[in-house]
Amino acid sequence: MRVLLIEDDHVLGSAINDYIIAEGHGVDWMKRLDEAQLALDTTNYELILLDLGLPDGRGLDLLKSLRAADNQVPVIITTAQDQVAVRIEGLNSGADDYLVKPFDLGELNARLSAVARRYSQVAAPQITIADLSIDLSRKSLRKNSKAIILTSREWAVLTCLLRKRGAIVAKADIENSLYAFGAEVASNAVEVYVSRLRKKLGKDFITTIRSMGYQIE
Amino acid sequence: MRVLLIEDDHVLGSAINDYIIAEGHGVDWMKRLDEAQLALDTTNYELILLDLGLPDGRGLDLLKSLRAADNQVPVIITTAQDQVAVRIEGLNSGADDYLVKPFDLGELNARLSAVARRYSQVAAPQITIADLSIDLSRKSLRKNSKAIILTSREWAVLTCLLRKRGAIVAKADIENSLYAFGAEVASNAVEVYVSRLRKKLGKDFITTIRSMGYQIE
DNA sequence: GTGTTTGGTTCAGCATGGTGTCAGCTAAGC
DNA sequence: GCTTAGCTGACACCATGCTGAACCAAACAC
Incomplete structure (x- = not known):
């Protein structure tokens, strides 16, 4: 599975990055939204992990524009503990799932495989x-x-x-x-x-x- | 949308029940797993809200047997704050999503519509x-x-x-x-x-x- | 209570088409 | 040329599927 990770925090980002690789998936890790947009333009991902707490706060726009373009790639958003409203808005904007920071890596993995499973049903081999x-x-x-x-x-x-x-x-x-x-x-x-x-x-x-x-x- | 709600807590259950109805969906509320199984045998639901904290603790079995029978109905599980392991096991057993109690009803709604959206793509009415x-x-x-x-x-x-x-x-x-x-x-x-x-x-x-x-x- | 209706399940006898086999053929390699 | 490997039409058999009918259980009417 090819994953696009959008996360500006270096510590968390590299932890997730390593973890996903250890699970046998491929990752492209982008720290800024314009980089992420570029990556999306050129590559087909099977999953996107999107941090909604990015400094410029335009993560939701990326998500919305994806959905507006009828791109059905599964998106899991990550938010901080107290951002309930952001989380809800994210789901309503077309996210498939969310993780609340700080999250357990085991939980990330469970979500990854859940999404992968769901996805594999839709996109038949x-x-x-x-x-x-x-x-x-x-x-x-x-x-x-x-x-x-x-x-x-x-x-x-x-x-x-x-x-x-x-x-x-x-x-x-x-x-x-x-x-x-x-x-x-x-x-x-x-x-x-x-x-x-x-x-x-x-x-x-x-x-x-x-x-x-x-x-x- | 027809929802099966499996929840033994009367207060929380009736709150969810009312909320879902207010959103324009139909609900069958079961307080025990054998009732729920019976309901599943006779009715086709579009969403199942399953409390994994039921006293008999066999909610996971229900979920697993559903998936074993190749039933793809979306299942959202609910767990208490501290049951991270249960949550992970639930996702790995085929749940589509989870809510951590106590949860915001707005969050429930966002999840409902996320699942409904996903579901409606699959099964055309x-x-x-x-x-x-x-x-x-x-x-x-x-x-x-x-x-x-x-x-x-x-x-x-x-x-x-x-x-x-x-x-x-x-x-x-x-x-x-x-x-x-x-x-x-x-x-x-x-x-x-x-x-x-x-x-x-x-x-x-x-x-x-x-x-x-x-x-x- | 009895009788009726409706729907679920089981069974038996029949129909049918997939399977495995063979024989005679074609094509490849030398 | 000869030899060997692979191809394919034909066919009998029987596992698989179909369906009418019987049987039950539950719901309902009276």
Whole structure:
């Protein structure tokens, strides 16, 4: 997850910065609003942590202009203990969440993952390859924006290949992901399903690497 | 918006209750978890306000089972000032937000509208598909502008499918949204309801994806 | 109380389409 | 050319899904 941190306090800022990195996310830390605006213009973030206590007090404007521009990126605002009114105004201006300073870093983390979870539901992991768009979680698939129905076995083969996209996947690997281990299938089932997939998705979508396996892209 | 309020404190509860009503929303106020579970079984809420400080301390279980059943209804938890750990666990268990008691009613309202805003983006109130027009929040349904009455179970199945419109919804998912946690039903109930829905709404409205689930559109 | 209606759940028998298998074919590599 | 690997149409079988009907429980009328 790529996070934009807008915070002028050096001590708190670097603590948060380090913490988010330790959680495995990427951070851009901006100490001034004009820098933040610039960063927003050039990069797509998945989360913004916005300090509303900045000296110039224009953090809310940034938030409002984001929402006015129909940018739905989740924003968590941070305020000092006594700024209840600011907090309310922030939420009404389109913030998704807030943290009251001083806050527990564990709490920050919980909020991060809550927002990340929420966000990941909205922005479906949509894969687009050539004229195909594939949504694995919804099991929906479109070719030239026309829906295509796959059977469950066909899905199994497709996801197995997509999970290792770019790599060459051995036929045995695919077979193992199809049939719970043990149940040996002495046949060319995988070949059959690849054939069926090609009929539905297009000839060149899955390439055969002779005597090694199959590959997508 | 229909809100389920779970709060055992009479004073605070009735204050919140009145406040939400004053804001133009509907509230069901439950003082015990078993009542709340019952309410959840029969009604679809758009927001749940859950007090994690209930005497039996099983509020978290309710929340977890909701999420386990893939119920995405926004949940705001309330905790006392000193229960930071509970709060964090709540967020990690799938709560969308929290309020620390004692909280400002203005703050409650800001959170309500924040959640409502977020929610309204997801579920459009009026849906039109083919010759059907469906209003989920009012539970009204028309086919060629002729009203159709559905039973509550039929609604549950329909809304479950519509909420993930376009996606393939597994039968188990639908079952989970029908029968809140615990109550295992060993039968083909979902099939029966789909069959009845098709009889009322038209043959082709819900499509079967064999061994995967059902799909609308 | 009885009778009726309404909706939920279960079951059985039937229909159907996905699955696995094979045979005959094509294409690749040498 | 030959050999081997992979492709694909055809098909039988049976798990999966459909649906009418029966059965219950709760609500309601009288």
